Amino acid sequence: MGAGAAGAWIAGRGLEGGLWPELAAMQATPGSAAASPIILSSNENPVGPGKVVLDAVKAAFGASGGPAGRYSNAAGALTDAIAKKFGVKPENVALGCGSTQLLRSSTHLFTGPTKALVATIPAYEECAGYADMMGHPVRAVPLGPDLKMDLDKLADASRGAGMVFYCNPNNPVSTYVGARATRDYISRVNRISPETTILIDEAYFDYVTDPDHATHVPMAVEDPRIIVARTFSKAYGMAGLRLGYAIGHVDTIKKMQDLDAATGNSSLNVIAMQAGIAAISQDPGFIAAERARNTAARDFTMKWFMDHGMKPADSQANFMFVNLGRPAKDFRDACAAKGIKVGRDFPPYEKTHCRISFGTMEEMQKAVVVFGEVLAKKTEAAA
Amino acid sequence: MSVSRRGLFAVLSGGDAQSATARAPLPSAPPGVVEIRISSNENPLGPGKAVVDAMMSRFGEVGRYPFNNLSANEGNLTAAIAAKQQVKPENVVLAVGSQELLRNAVRAFTSPYRHLVTAAPTFENCTKVARALKHPVVEAKVDSALKLDLESMLATVRGAGLVFVNNPNNPTATVHGIKTITDFVERVRRVSPDTVIFIDEAYHDYVTDPAYQTAIPLALSMPNVFVARTFSKAYGMAGMRVGYAIGQPDTIKPLERLRMPMTLSVFTVGAALVALADQKHIDDERARNTAVRDFTMKAFVDMGCKPTASQANFLFVDIGRPAQGFRDACALKGVIIGRDFPPFENSHARISIGTMAEMTKAVDVFRDILRPLAPSNAGKGRS
Numbered sequence: 001m002g003a004g005a006a007g008a009w010i011a012g013r014g015l016e017g018g019l020w021p022e023l024a025a026m027q028a029t030p031g032s033a034a035a036s037p038i039i040l041s042s043n044e045n046p047v048g049p050g051k052v053v054l055d056a057v058k059a060a061f062g063a064s065g066g067p068a069g070r071y072s073n074a075a076g077a078l079t080d081a082i083a084k085k086f087g088v089k090p091e092n093v094a095l096g097c098g099s100t101q102l103l104r105s106s107t108h109l110f111t112g113p114t115k116a117l118v119a120t121i122p123a124y125e126e127c128a129g130y131a132d133m134m135g136h137p138v139r140a141v142p143l144g145p146d147l148k149m150d151l152d153k154l155a156d157a158s159r160g161a162g163m164v165f166y167c168n169p170n171n172p173v174s175t176y177v178g179a180r181a182t183r184d185y186i187s188r189v190n191r192i193s194p195e196t197t198i199l200i201d202e203a204y205f206d207y208v209t210d211p212d213h214a215t216h217v218p219m220a221v222e223d224p225r226i227i228v229a230r231t232f233s234k235a236y237g238m239a240g241l242r243l244g245y246a247i248g249h250v251d252t253i254k255k256m257q258d259l260d261a262a263t264g265n266s267s268l269n270v271i272a273m274q275a276g277i278a279a280i281s282q283d284p285g286f287i288a289a290e291r292a293r294n295t296a297a298r299d300f301t302m303k304w305f306m307d308h309g310m311k312p313a314d315s316q317a318n319f320m321f322v323n324l325g326r327p328a329k330d331f332r333d334a335c336a337a338k339g340i341k342v343g344r345d346f347p348p349y350e351k352t353h354c355r356i357s358f359g360t361m362e363e364m365q366k367a368v369v370v371f372g373e374v375l376a377k378k379t380e381a382a383a
Numbered sequence: 384m385s386v387s388r389r390g391l392f393a394v395l396s397g398g399d400a401q402s403a404t405a406r407a408p409l410p411s412a413p414p415g416v417v418e419i420r421i422s423s424n425e426n427p428l429g430p431g432k433a434v435v436d437a438m439m440s441r442f443g444e445v446g447r448y449p450f451n452n453l454s455a456n457e458g459n460l461t462a463a464i465a466a467k468q469q470v471k472p473e474n475v476v477l478a479v480g481s482q483e484l485l486r487n488a489v490r491a492f493t494s495p496y497r498h499l500v501t502a503a504p505t506f507e508n509c510t511k512v513a514r515a516l517k518h519p520v521v522e523a524k525v526d527s528a529l530k531l532d533l534e535s536m537l538a539t540v541r542g543a544g545l546v547f548v549n550n551p552n553n554p555t556a557t558v559h560g561i562k563t564i565t566d567f568v569e570r571v572r573r574v575s576p577d578t579v580i581f582i583d584e585a586y587h588d589y590v591t592d593p594a595y596q597t598a599i600p601l602a603l604s605m606p607n608v609f610v611a612r613t614f615s616k617a618y619g620m621a622g623m624r625v626g627y628a629i630g631q632p633d634t635i636k637p638l639e640r641l642r643m644p645m646t647l648s649v650f651t652v653g654a655a656l657v658a659l660a661d662q663k664h665i666d667d668e669r670a671r672n673t674a675v676r677d678f679t680m681k682a683f684v685d686m687g688c689k690p691t692a693s694q695a696n697f698l699f700v701d702i703g704r705p706a707q708g709f710r711d712a713c714a715l716k717g718v719i720i721g722r723d724f725p726p727f728e729n730s731h732a733r734i735s736i737g738t739m740a741e742m743t744k745a746v747d748v749f750r751d752i753l754r755p756l757a758p759s760n761a762g763k764g765r766s
Binding site for chain 2: 044
C-alpha cells in the first residue's frame with residue numbers, strides 16, 4: 001500500500017464531524033423534509049440506551065438540576081462497576097471521553113518517531129490520524145480478499161512496531177477474526193516483536209454472532225502489551241454521552257491514566273458517568289436483546305443486497321460494507337437527496353464500496369426501497 | 384512562534400489535584416451531617432430549570448453522536464458563542480472544560496527552551512502540566528493585596544512561551560481592571576512579541592468592579608493573545624465539562640489542533656445553547672452571589688479575619704492559622720472548604736460562596752472554630 005493511499009485514509013478521518021455539505025444544508029433549513037433523515041452513517045444504536053439509563057439520567061440531574069453544577073466524583077463508582085462486570089480489579093480499568101481518548105492515549109504512549117503504528121487499511125482512523133499528527137510513522141496493511149484482516153501480513157508489519165491497532169470487528173469493513181486466530185496472532189507478535197503493544201478495539205463486540213467469539217480482556221489483564229478498548233457508543237446506545245473505557249494490565253493502565261492526568265477524568269461529564277454505571281450494571285438481557293434486534297435487521301439488509309446481485313462483506317457488526325460497483329459518493333449523495341444518510345468514503349475502497357449502518361427494521365425496510373431506486377436509476381443511466 | 388513536536392508530544396506524567404481521579408475521592412462530611420460543599424467554586428444552584436429541562440428533552444438523542452444532531456452539535460455551539468461574544472466562529476475553539484485549554488496551551492506554546500510565566504498562587508493546572516513536561520516554569524508571587532503582580536511577571540517574560548493570567552485570580556479572588564491588563568499585554572508584546580498571553584476569565588460573570596472588562600476585544604485586536612471562558616462557574620455546569628477560547632484564528636489554531644475530537648455530550652451542547660441565550664439568568668446569579676459574598680466577607684471581618692477584595696464566587700481569607708487544621712475542623716461539622724494554596728497554606732483558606740442559607744450556617748461553624756484564637760488573630764490580621 002503506497003503512502004498516497006495511507007494519506008487519503010488518514011485524511012478521511014474527521015469527515016463525520018458535522019461539517020459535511022449535506023448536513024450543513026439540512027441545518028440551514030430547519031423544519032424541511034430533509035431535517036429528519038434516516039441516519040445509517042455512524043454505526044449507532046438506533047434505539048438508544050433504554051429505560052434503565054433514562055432513569056439514571058433523571059436521577060443524576062436530580063430534582064433541582066444541581067448535580068450538573070458540581071464537579072463530579074462519579075469516576076470511582078463507574079470504574080468499580082466496569083471492573084465488577086468483567087471480574088477485574090478497578091486498577092485494570094481506565095475511563096475515557098469516548099474510546100477516542102483511550103485510542104489517543106495508547107497511540108501517544110506506545111508509538112514514536114521510530115516506533116510505527118500498524119493498522120489495516122481501512123480501519124477506524126483515530127489511531128493512525130493521531131500518530132500522523134505526531135509525526136510518527138503509520139504502516140497501513142491491506143486487507144485480504146474477503147475484506148478480513150490478513151494476519152500474516154499484519155504480523156509481518158508488526159515486527160518492530162510501537163503499537164498495532166487491531167479493530168475487531170473491523171470498522172468500516174464489518175468483518176471479524178475469530179478468537180482463536182486472534183490469540184494465535186497475538187502470541188506470534190509477542191514472539192517476533194516482544195516490545196510491541198497490541199490495542200484490541202472491541203467497540204462492536206456486543207454485535208458479534210460468530211460462535212468463535214471471546215473477549216481478550218482476560219489476556220489484557222495479564223499482559224502489559226495487550227489493551228482492550230470498549231465504548232458505550234455502540235450497543236449501549238450512548239454515542240451522544242461520550243464514554244468509553246480500556247481494560248489492561250495494571251502497569252499499562254497506570255501509564256494511560258498518568259498521561260491523561262491533566263484532562264483524564266475531568267473530560268467526563270457527570271450525566272454520562274451516572275448513565276454508564278446504570279448501563280453496565282443492568283441486566284445483560286439488554287445487550288442480548290439489542291444484538292438480536294440488530295441481527296434481524298442485518299440479515300434482512302444483507303439478503304436484500306445479495307438478492308440484488310451485490311456482495312456485502314461478512315458483517316459481524318451493526319453495519320455492512322458492500323460492493324456497489326460504483327463510487328460511494330454518488331450513491332451517498334443520491335440517498336441523501338431521498339432522506340437516507342449512509343457512510344462516508346473509506347479509501348482505498350471509495351470507488352466501489354459503501355458502509356451502511358443498520359437502523360431499526362422499519363428504517364431498513366424504507367431504506368432498501370430508496371437503495372433500489374437509486375441503484376436502478378444509476379444502472380439505467382449507465383446503460 | 385515555533386511549536387516543537389517534542390514539546391507537543393512529550394509524555395505527560397504526574398497527577399493533577401483538580402481532576403477527580405478514580406481513586407481519590409473528594410472529602411465529605413461525616414455520616415448523618417448535612418454537607419455544605421463550598422470547596423470548588425461551583426454555582427450552588429446548578430444551571431437552572433430551563434437548562435435542565437433542555438437537557439432532559441434531549442434524552443431521545445442520546446444514541447446518536449453529537450455530530451449527527453441537527454440542533455445540538457459543536458457547529459451550533461460555536462456559532463452561538465460567536466454570536467454571544469460578537470466574534471466570528473473562526474475566533475472560537477471549544478474545549479471539554481477550560482482544563483483542556485490550560486493543558487493544550489502549555490503543550491502548544493511552551494518547550495524546554497520557552498518557559499511558562501505564571502503566578503503563585505494561581506490556578507495550578509498550567510504549572511503542573513509544564514512541570515510534568517519538564518518545561519521551565521517561572522512563578523511570580525502575588526503582591527501585598529494578593530493581586531497578580533504583573534510587574535514581576537513582566538520582568539520574567541522575555542523569551543517565554545506562555546504567560547498565564549487568571550483574572551479574577553483563583554484562589555486569591557482579586558481582579559485587575561481592563562486598563563491594567565491592556566497595559567500589561569502591550570508591554571509583553573513589546574518585550575517578547577512571540578510570547579502567547581492566556582487570559583483565563585473563568586470567573587468573569589461574578590465580577591462587580593466597574594474597572595474590570597473582558598479582554599476579548601484585546602485578544603481579537605492582536606496576535607498571540609487569547610481569552611478562556613468556562614460554563615463551570617456562573618453557568619452552573621461544572622459537571623457537564625465545556626469551555627472555550629477566543630482569539631485570532633492563527634493564535635488559537637494550535638489549541639484546535641490538539642483538541643480531542645467529539646468530547647462534548649449532547650446534553651452538554653444542548654445545555655450550553657440554552658444557557659447562552661439567557662443573560663438575565665447570569666445577571667441574577669451575579670446579584671445573588673454578590674449579596675452572599677458581601678454577607679460572608681462582613682462575617683469574616685467581624686471575626687477579625689481579613690479577606691481579599693473578592694471579585695469572584697469565593698473568598699481568600701487570612702485566618703491566621705494553617706488551612707489544613709481549619710479545613711478538617713469545618714469538615715467534621717459538614718462544611719467542606721478549599722484545599723491548600725501554597726505559599727499561603729499556613730495562613731489563608733479559600734471558601735467558595737454557597738447559597739445565603741448555606742453561608743449563614745457556614746459562618747456559624749467558622750465562628751465556632753475561629754473563636755478561641757480570635758483575639759490574637761485579630762491583631763495579626765491588621766499588622
